[in-house]
Amino acid sequence: MREPLPADMFDELCPSSLNPIRFGDKWAGLVIRCLEGGPRRFSELRVPLSRVTPKVLTRSLRSLERDGLIKRTVYAEATPHVEYELTPTGRSMLEPMAIACTWAEQHWDEMLDARESYDNAASLDQAG
């Protein structure tokens, strides 16, 4: 046990952008979950993502589109609108993400407690 860690352990596997537990930008996870139930229009996404400004939401959507995780379709009709939907690749991400969500929900409380303890200890260090 405790063999040395190879220096190139993650060189190929993990370019800096491929930390798999740190996928996408701040809102990517929520965007994907919002599209879980089927195609959504931009204005529909803005409801659950009301804290996200349109500029930021647009960028997040474009980034996911760029990576082939969602498909953007423009309907140039009398009342023009745009629909976003998960691609098969994007849909394949739902399961690992749900697992990560479950983990986060189960451990969120203890992480908050740990933070509080850590911060309190730091305060005491400063004081004393």
Place this chain on the structure above:
Amino acid sequence: MREPLPADMFDELCPSSLNPIRFGDKWAGLVIRCLEGGPRRFSELRVPLSRVTPKVLTRSLRSLERDGLIKRTVYAEATPHVEYELTPTGRSMLEPMAIACTWAEQHWDEMLDARESYDNAASLDQAG
């Protein structure tokens, strides 16, 4: 199908820092995987994480310690050293992370392809 998305869908579940697929900072995932095999010293971690400056690695380690995912132990001996190891909470994260890693490995190529297509299309738009 296609019911409206509730506006408060993620208010409680996902404060901005609790996007579960975007855990920790840039290097958190790799740090955790480096600790999978047991306790490691700071200098040992620096080998596989050679691209990370000590300042950034320290910050990442402190952040994980703050959240109770790793434990930091100082040995104040003749040759002082520090060991980091996963807590039970930290270890519980290995499985969801491994699943996310598997997904990323399986879909990394197609995501790169999608990016290339997307960028090429954008270039053509500019040109023509």
Place this chain on the structure above:
DNA sequence: CTGTATCCACACTGATACTG
């Protein structure tokens, strides 16, 4: 050995206002 200090660059986010 295990970090800190300093300076810098830039990406990300956000608020507000505006447009085809």
Place this chain on the structure above:
DNA sequence: CAGTATCAGTGTGGATACAG
């Protein structure tokens, strides 16, 4: 309706040097 433009704040990461 579906975005863009602009400006600004902040954090996050990186290079380099230094310290207990």
